[in-house]
Amino acid sequence: MVDALFGMPRLAAIYDAMDADRGDLEHYVAMVGEFGASRVLDVGCGTGELACLLGRLGVEVVGVDPAEASLEVAKGKEFADQVRWIHGDATTLPPLEVDLAVMTGNVAQVFLTDEDWLATLRGVWAALRPGGRFVFETRDPARRAWEEWTREHTHMVTELPGVGEVERWSDLVEVKLPFVSFRGTYVFASDGAVVTSDSTLRFRERSEVEESLQTVGFVVDDVREAPDRPGKEFVFVSSKQ
Known part of the structure; x- marks a missing residue:
């Protein structure tokens, strides 16, 4: 998927x-x-x-x-x-x-x-x-990149031409090595829509x-x-x- x-x-x-x-x-x-x-x-x-x-x-x-x-x-x-x-x-x-x-x-x-x-x-x-x-x-895997896939490290707000302001961040969902799951959240100021994207990677x-x-x-x-x-x-x- x-x-x-x-x-x-x-x-x-x-x-x-x-x-x-x-x-x-x-x-x-x-x-x-x-x-x-x-x-x-x-x-x-x-x-x-x-x-x-x-x-x-x-x-x-x-x-x-x-x-x-x-x-x-x-x-x-x-x-x-x-x-x-x-x-x-x-x-x-x-x-x-x-x-x-x-x-x-x-x-x-x-x-x-x-x-x-x-x-x-x-x-x-x-x-x-x-x-x-x-x-x-x-x-x-030894660098444990997922430890920074948190809202604290990833939160940002960007003004995009033709789109408006978009706020985004990542949340770490699960670490079960070799698999790491996380969720990206995107908030569109133009209509208040909140869209999420779930991902899992194998290390x-x-x-x-x-x-x-x-x-x-x-x-x-x-x-x-x-x-x-x-x-x-x-x-x-x-x-x-």
Whole structure:
């Protein structure tokens, strides 16, 4: 099931404005150049920020996401016409033969069961050309990021053009490792609407992720840090041999 934050049109429409700092995407753009990729698959592309950025650079991009509301936002962006948009997930892709597949943000952590995670990895594997790479990030459980997913640490009020004032915060609902559940609350001053979005993420250890990649047939080439969040994330660089 798609979280309301991505699947509800009213929340998808404000997602980019509420999460305006996407400096993390610069590192993925850099890796497109590092690996000489001309064809890229963006798994869980959401509102299409990275896909459109790569499209502007002349990269052939496929963006896939299960949230139709987020894809509708993506399709309205500049350079969206340079991207092939697919409503679905990595298990429903057509033949692609891409050079690089990526998953940014929390995407790798939304697959809660081993079955769904391995099915996603197999879908990515099938979409890559021989020698193609798969790059994604996941939070290091040792950093206990969820301890700051509270109203005290997340409350903010933002004035959005054409929308008005939106108040938002997060509440930690349950920590039952490796699963962490939390709720985002959004209050729209224009009509007083209160909208919530419930999410659960799975925090996998580095060794667990490496083993799952190897099970599918990937070779783990490197495990890096996210340059904009040192010590907080594992960035896995793997390849299809």
